[in-house]
Amino acid sequence: MKGKIINRERFLTNVSSKIGGLTPEKSIEKPEWTVNPQHNVLKDFTQDQLVDVLKEQCQHIHTDFFQTTSDRLKDTLNDVLAQYATKSFIYSADERFQTYHLDDFFQSSVNEKRAIMEWDPEDRETSVSFAEKADAGITFSDMTLAESGTIVLFNGKGQGRSVSLLPRDYIAIVPKSTIVPRMTQATQYIHELVKTGKNIASCVNFITGPSNSADIEMNLVVGVHGPIQAAYIIVEDK
Template structure:
């Protein structure tokens, strides 16, 4: 990608500053220090179990099925059960090492599973459109609103969570934070640390829905009709 060169920017900005009656240009914006930050107080001292309980309760409100992997079951067994409860494939998912790390390699051995492949470009889209189920991991999960946060990328297409009839989010318990406050802090810190984050970060709260027409809630307007969160 070619980058342009900005000429005479200092003199240009000084001219504008002078016309506005400002003699100097501040080098940077100084963040204010608030005496009270209520956004940090919500669920501030909640334990992980309490956050999971908050998430489960919120799922009832956002029309999302909540499944927690039981001690006697594996994540693979639980995922297969949910997949079959939705009628099976076709399935589309990310090319994500977390599947193998979590014992889900068998998902890629199914004849009805497609993996998002950056080498075929837009040809991934029809696969997502025809899929019955899309499966991804949640990078950050907001307990208060029941929101999963997805960092898209070359091997992690946005369409996987958008176009299939059903969406399944795999949620590591350690990814659950109280609310948006903590999620944005995590993202900010990643950027400050120089992590290469996608330009698109998706915040998904259950199935798509709208109540714009006569105040009647319609679920599945422009995305998955059914959503399940699996916490493990």
């Protein structure tokens, strides 16, 4: 038997009055706060100081930290893959891999008998299947939060979520210029994109080191529902 709605208008009118008379025709006005402490944290830090903050935070989030130059990036990445005993990896379809001349490195990895794959947005099923079995997933960071040690990924068509979530290990290549103080700057950036009508990724991932979980007694277990190990490679890009 179909139910019957009664007193709907009276109920909605009462709710509307309690929240200031808001209706679909009357939008919510953003309040103007007199104090904005979130904008002051680390605001005067130089890029080098933010790198130091990020490095220290990586110790707390169980993440390996590396620094290199664009010329040495191939060697550093190879060292990380060797340290993690990586025999297979998947990487996002990101033009920055070509910008940093890593395509040559990927070819040499094939020659060293590593199984590799670039995320294929046209064949998601095959890409996900490879990521599930891969030793590592490699992406560039779109924005990096120094205070929390968080990698921000705008998961567009070529940046499949599975690259950072499914493999055994996760490696983030972090251009130094992407490092900002904290979450405040990330939310501001996203807000401006929306405000100006620009397209944003359907999914924005905030990744803070390897996956971990804690029970009610706060016993931390790392690698429960995602990568067991994580590495950030900071690259001097300016």
